[in-house]
Amino acid sequence: MRRVHILTTGGTMEKRYVEQNGEMRNTEPQIARCLKLLRLPGLEVTVEQLMNKDSLDMTEADRECIADHVATAVAKGLPVLVTHGTDTMVETGKVVAARLPTLRTPVIFTGAMTPLGIEGSDAMQNLTEALLATQLVQPGVFLSFHGEVFPIGTVRKDREHSRFVSTEAARVATEEPQGRG
Amino acid sequence: MRRVHILTTGGTMEKRYVEQNGEMRNTEPQIARCLKLLRLPGLEVTVEQLMNKDSLDMTEADRECIADHVATAVAKGLPVLVTHGTDTMVETGKVVAARLPTLRTPVIFTGAMTPLGIEGSDAMQNLTEALLATQLVQPGVFLSFHGEVFPIGTVRKDREHSRFVSTEAARVATEEPQGRG
Amino acid sequence: MRRVHILTTGGTMEKRYVEQNGEMRNTEPQIARCLKLLRLPGLEVTVEQLMNKDSLDMTEADRECIADHVATAVAKGLPVLVTHGTDTMVETGKVVAARLPTLRTPVIFTGAMTPLGIEGSDAMQNLTEALLATQLVQPGVFLSFHGEVFPIGTVRKDREHSRFVSTEAARVATEEPQGRG
Amino acid sequence: MRRVHILTTGGTMEKRYVEQNGEMRNTEPQIARCLKLLRLPGLEVTVEQLMNKDSLDMTEADRECIADHVATAVAKGLPVLVTHGTDTMVETGKVVAARLPTLRTPVIFTGAMTPLGIEGSDAMQNLTEALLATQLVQPGVFLSFHGEVFPIGTVRKDREHSRFVSTEAARVATEEPQGRG
Numbered sequence: 001m002r003r004v005h006i007l008t009t010g011g012t013m014e015k016r017y018v019e020q021n022g023e024m025r026n027t028e029p030q031i032a033r034c035l036k037l038l039r040l041p042g043l044e045v046t047v048e049q050l051m052n053k054d055s056l057d058m059t060e061a062d063r064e065c066i067a068d069h070v071a072t073a074v075a076k077g078l079p080v081l082v083t084h085g086t087d088t089m090v091e092t093g094k095v096v097a098a099r100l101p102t103l104r105t106p107v108i109f110t111g112a113m114t115p116l117g118i119e120g121s122d123a124m125q126n127l128t129e130a131l132l133a134t135q136l137v138q139p140g141v142f143l144s145f146h147g148e149v150f151p152i153g154t155v156r157k158d159r160e161h162s163r164f165v166s167t168e169a170a171r172v173a174t175e176e177p178q179g180r181g
Numbered sequence: 182m183r184r185v186h187i188l189t190t191g192g193t194m195e196k197r198y199v200e201q202n203g204e205m206r207n208t209e210p211q212i213a214r215c216l217k218l219l220r221l222p223g224l225e226v227t228v229e230q231l232m233n234k235d236s237l238d239m240t241e242a243d244r245e246c247i248a249d250h251v252a253t254a255v256a257k258g259l260p261v262l263v264t265h266g267t268d269t270m271v272e273t274g275k276v277v278a279a280r281l282p283t284l285r286t287p288v289i290f291t292g293a294m295t296p297l298g299i300e301g302s303d304a305m306q307n308l309t310e311a312l313l314a315t316q317l318v319q320p321g322v323f324l325s326f327h328g329e330v331f332p333i334g335t336v337r338k339d340r341e342h343s344r345f346v347s348t349e350a351a352r353v354a355t356e357e358p359q360g361r362g
Numbered sequence: 363m364r365r366v367h368i369l370t371t372g373g374t375m376e377k378r379y380v381e382q383n384g385e386m387r388n389t390e391p392q393i394a395r396c397l398k399l400l401r402l403p404g405l406e407v408t409v410e411q412l413m414n415k416d417s418l419d420m421t422e423a424d425r426e427c428i429a430d431h432v433a434t435a436v437a438k439g440l441p442v443l444v445t446h447g448t449d450t451m452v453e454t455g456k457v458v459a460a461r462l463p464t465l466r467t468p469v470i471f472t473g474a475m476t477p478l479g480i481e482g483s484d485a486m487q488n489l490t491e492a493l494l495a496t497q498l499v500q501p502g503v504f505l506s507f508h509g510e511v512f513p514i515g516t517v518r519k520d521r522e523h524s525r526f527v528s529t530e531a532a533r534v535a536t537e538e539p540q541g542r543g
Numbered sequence: 544m545r546r547v548h549i550l551t552t553g554g555t556m557e558k559r560y561v562e563q564n565g566e567m568r569n570t571e572p573q574i575a576r577c578l579k580l581l582r583l584p585g586l587e588v589t590v591e592q593l594m595n596k597d598s599l600d601m602t603e604a605d606r607e608c609i610a611d612h613v614a615t616a617v618a619k620g621l622p623v624l625v626t627h628g629t630d631t632m633v634e635t636g637k638v639v640a641a642r643l644p645t646l647r648t649p650v651i652f653t654g655a656m657t658p659l660g661i662e663g664s665d666a667m668q669n670l671t672e673a674l675l676a677t678q679l680v681q682p683g684v685f686l687s688f689h690g691e692v693f694p695i696g697t698v699r700k701d702r703e704h705s706r707f708v709s710t711e712a713a714r715v716a717t718e719e720p721q722g723r724g
Contacts (some may be wrong), residue, residue, distance in 0.1 A: 017296075020340070022196070038668055039668065041704070042690060043223060043691075116300075120198075129671060133679070163582070178218070223509060223527075291470070308490060313498075328405050329401040330494075373564060384555060479662030521563070
């Protein structure tokens with residue numbers, strides 16, 4: 001049976017509505033609820049909850065902690081999925097990639113723009129895609145989001161459009177007019 | 182065909198998740214979406230959007246505006262439903278009751294603890310109940326919430342338990358032990 | 363605390379999708395799941411599951427059984443809600459009304475056109491309304507559906523439009539032109 | 544921008560509840576509704592509705608028609624996604640594979656055990672995964688289901704457990720005890 005190890009760190013994917021103050025907060029982890037909504041009969045999923053933070057509040061120590069746990073799972077031959085807030089997901093991914101230059105398995109980062117349980121949430125889509133990506137891509141650190149899988153060194157958040165975009169595509173787009181000139 | 186006139190004023194029932202800042206806000210009215218989820222073949226529903234405010238931000242002028250529009254609808258013989266934030270719903274209801282001591286039709290206030298479109302929301306339940314209450318209760322100002330219909334003068338919000346409770350029940354409960362003593 | 367006694371008998375409200383044959387069937391009662399979706403802090407709800415049948419399969423003995431259990435609950439002073447398939451809901455309601463000509467509490471029949479858990483289902487709306495109706499109407503046998511509460515002797519199913527309609531309204535509509543002539 | 548061409552043929556993924564008779568039927572295609580629930584900003588999706596059939600009703604002519612349209616899309620360099628009933632999905636996939644032995648792009652078959660819009664449906668999961676698979680796997684004919692991507696020649700439906708299983712895994716499992724003996 002194929003396997004995947006999930007490390008959860010918080011972010012929008014794990015936020016919930018708190019009635020008392022009407023805010024969205026990282027209270028208790030939601031990953032178990034998410035996984036119950038999926039059918040994965042051929043996949044053995046293990047989950048480790050490292051922290052439950054808005055990614056703007058993450059420290060360097062937090063990123064090192066994540067990299068440590070990724071290293072441990074990869075050493076066991078497990079593909080890894082890291083759920084993470086979108087604001088600093090690329091930053092953490094780059095820390096992991098720098099710490100682990102030669103990987104035996106894929107490490108996929110994902111998250112959400114709208115929390116699970118809110119109408120129009122992209123949490124289940126991103127989790128579903130990232131889980132499949134752990135089974136299909138080669139070893140390396142990637143960011144999976146909205147139907148795309150980016151190598152971690154070539155992606156940035158596009159806050160205005162609530163998505164991630166390739167920095168390479170942008171460069172090509174910029175250079176193209178010159179190439180035609 | 183039976184009729185009801187809905188006045189919307191905002192509150193949690195009308196809040197939506199805003200991806201850019203991760204907050205719940207009163208942006209655009211949601212009442213049309215709510216009504217589409219109900220089947221009311223025997224009821225002619227008209228909707229008037231008065232404002233879209235958190236009820237903690239309501240002014241005396243806002244409450245007078247609401248009372249004016251209730252008066253106009255009642256004068257036409259229409260039962261009235263007012264959607265309103267829970268924090269000052271009772272206060273506005275009392276302003277309306279004081280302004281309109283003799284009513285020809287029922288005036289029902291309702292709202293929600295969790296916005297429509299969030300898992301576990303009570304918005305559709307409260308709207309469904311309040312609409313039926315406009316057809317079943319006698320003329321007067323009432324607050325309909327979580328399966329209960331309270332005369333406006335006998336109800337208060339119980340913030341801790343995210344509900345409304347009867348002030349009369351509380352008094353009875355307090356007096357009862359003495360009565361038995 | 364107010365109370366209501368629910369008698370479940372099956373019908374569309376209780377149907378579920380069966381993957382093995384792709385059909386909707388009355389397998390296990392769904393009422394507990396429905397009630398968990400509602401907030402009813404002031405209502406003590408008791409549930410008795412009498413049968414789980416498509417109402418086209420109900421026998422006279424089934425209807426007598428329902429009437430017996432309604433009588434028992436009414437004798438205890440409990441308002442009663444009966445969930446029932448729509449095809450013979452009026453028939454059963456009339457059996458109950460004939461058996462219990464003098465009632466101390468309201469007896470409300472309801473059901474659904476589309477099962478709970480299917481997009482566009484009217485099950486939660488009808489259950490929500492019927493529960494409130496048990497608290498607001500006078501003693502008698504009623505059918506509550508899609509925002510309307512009909513005395514049982516004045517209602518029939520309109521299969522084509524997936525709703526219930528008043529037989530009195532129809533009669534009035536028919537007579538009106540004459541009245542004006 | 545990356546592209547995918549979707550061919551819809553019916554099956555459970557496209558079934559809807561019909562109130563008049565209480566059955567699940569292939570009435571109108573649901574693929575547009577499914578796609579609206581996904582965020583795919585980097586993917587240009589085109590849809591062609593070939594038929595809307597329960598796959599037990601498919602004829603050889605239907606399978607040839609599907610193979611023809613797959614061939615046309617592949618010839619344009621498009622990855623292809625075919626939505627299909629689960630009962631004969633493997634059979635149609637093999638017809639396509641036999642007709643198109645050398646492919647330039649991936650052709651992914653998928654479907655669902657429970658229709659979209661029914662609680663617990665696997666339709667969105669399978670569609671999400673299959674769309675990503677069209678972007679990640681090498682050219683060839685595959686079946687994507689419940690988190691697994693199978694080469695079409697090595698998969699069969701396991702009706703009892705509502706899933707697909709590898710025929711190779713089964714063979715290995717059978718042989719293993721002997722290998723150890």
